Amino acid sequence: MARNYERNGSERMSFEKHGRGMIAKNLIHNYLINEGYQVFSEDTSQGLIDMVAVREDGDVLFIDAKALSKRSDGTKINRILRTGQRELEKALQSVIQLIYADTETGEIIFNRR
Numbered sequence: 001m002a003r004n005y006e007r008n009g010s011e012r013m014s015f016e017k018h019g020r021g022m023i024a025k026n027l028i029h030n031y032l033i034n035e036g037y038q039v040f041s042e043d044t045s046q047g048l049i050d051m052v053a054v055r056e057d058g059d060v061l062f063i064d065a066k067a068l069s070k071r072s073d074g075t076k077i078n079r080i081l082r083t084g085q086r087e088l089e090k091a092l093q094s095v096i097q098l099i100y101a102d103t104e105t106g107e108i109i110f111n112r113r
Contacts, residue, residue, distance in 0.1 A: 021067050024066060024067035027101040036055050037053035037061070048088050062094060062095070081096055
């Protein structure tokens, strides 16, 4: 069943948000490949992490990919890990990296934790 995203504002916003998220994941995926990582993506849209990246030198990244969001004054909106993600960090004895992608410019913002 086709949906009219022009007429229903909430469905349109949800569609646009999902689309930006998918673009961000693809930008981050390509960035990591260019940095020498093999990248393994999750297969559901509700996982605790979006991807795992592994480099030949043994560096392993657990990643939560985010589309960069900005306030009206242009400052970045920072995200925090959800409760389940913090619990996963404890279980893995590792950290989940938040990597942001600006879907307008293609810029990747990765400040390793």
